[in-house]
Amino acid sequence: MTTPNSTLRPLALRVAKSLREKGKTSEAVLLLSAWAAAGPNDAEGQALLAEALRIEPGSPVAKLAFERMEGMGGDYATLDEARARWSAEELDRLDREAARPAFQSAQVGFNNNLNYRGRPYHVQTEDSGLAKPHVITHLFSDGGRILKSHKRTYAAEVDRPDVAPFVRALMKAQHMEMVALLREGKFDLVIEGREVGGIQVLEHPPIVNVELVGGRQQGEKAKPAPTVPRPAAREPARFTLHVERSLHGGPERYDPRGDIVVLGKKGAVALEGEPFCHPEEAAISFEGGKLWLEDLEDGNGVFLRIRSRVEVPIGTEFVIGDQLLRLEKNPEVDDGPGEGPTYFLSSPKGESAFRVVQLLEGGGVCACAMARENLLQIGGKQEFANDLVVRGDPLVAKYHCVIEEQAEAHVLTDLGLDGGTTTGVFVRVLGRREIKDGDELLIGRTRLRLETVQPS
Secondary structure, three states: OOOOOOOOHHHHHHHHHHHHHOOOOOHHHHHHHHHEEEEEEOOHHHHHHHHHHOOOOOOOOHHHHHHOOOOOOOHHHHHHHHHHHHHHHHHHHHHHHHHHHOOOOOOOOOOOEEEEEEEEEEEEEEEEOOOOOEOOOEEEEEEOEEEEEEEEEOOOOOOOOOOOHHHHHHHHHHHHHHHHHHOOOOOOOHHHHHHOOOOEEEEOOOHHHHHHHOOOOOOOOOOOOOOOOOOOOOOOOOEEEEEEEEEOOOOEEEEEEEEEEEEEOOOOOOOOOOOOOOOEEEEHHHHHHEEEEEEEOOOOOOOEEEOOEEOOOOOOOEOOEEEEEEOOOOOOOOOOOOOOOOOOOOOOOOOOOOOEEEOOOOOOEEEEEEEEOOOEEEEOOOHOOOOEEEEOOOOOHHHHHHHHOOOOOOEEEEHHHOOOEEEEEEEOOOOOOEEOOOOOOEEEEEEEEEEOOOOO
């Protein structure tokens, strides 16, 4: 008899559990007994046999397995047949089938309230389950009127082993697609009553132009400054940095040479006089025909102006005007009523998905605003229904940016992208990311614009 791999007995235990959950108790006992006896009389085998006896204490087949494990003579054809029936390949197949989430009922959907051009809207995405495999997303106006609906079928995907996460991803993408189309003005004629909305059946995958920025892989740390060789005079300049704003003087542009350029007082882009710039704040490297921006350890960070709606993880820092803000989870509520007879008096708690805090020089926290359900709007004037009002900063527009929780993701939007005018939203870069011609960087209070240099 071939000794089974150490993974097969635990596999047999999982499959037996699945058989029991389906009401096939006798088959589970037979499977456990066969695999208990299909190898050495060790702790793993004894655990399988003990489980078989726990399920059916007087099981004859379990007794037979015990005798075989003890080396006693006898007719073990029943065990051999069961072992052949539940081969390693069959166990693997049954285990994967059991792990496949077979959701016949619909998965929980997504709901979002949002503002667009000063008016409230609601987006709702639902799954109809495997019996009617499709995902539908509705866009509601204030008052509950459906303006537009998108429907996609996943009938061709129901046999996928990963159908549950596949459908979840489809729901998320379709939900975010509807929000993006609204913000891009694609439904303006429907809103104005000049075009019919209705339901649209789509066959192409959802188009979601939302880039993930601001995050670093879990456990990933910022890198120390690279060793930069002194560039020879013949080395090409890969880019130019134009100084768009500086409060401390200095050159109007930087033309560093070489394939690795450090930004900071010790680097080729020194930013002299910028008090918030670390000696080695960030690095720009040329690799594979592309420019890459990377934050370095220590320092206050380098911020990149967003060009589109972006997904930002919790903990992301971003700048509007001269204000440094951070996206955070709401703290756990611990102010509930204690023991009676008199309870703790407090205001009713509204639903809120996250919060944004304002960071002061030195690291202190100033203003804090919690999302209204899943939306938080930031700007310079109270009358624009902003949740976080930044006063006294001329670089903050009346209606500057908004963060929405959309389908379990946090999406940051510069409202200048919707036809307004802002001085931009800069998100702190964590890790390494590609940068392109026209990108704007912010280090401290100094704003730089990247211009790529074409090879001569």
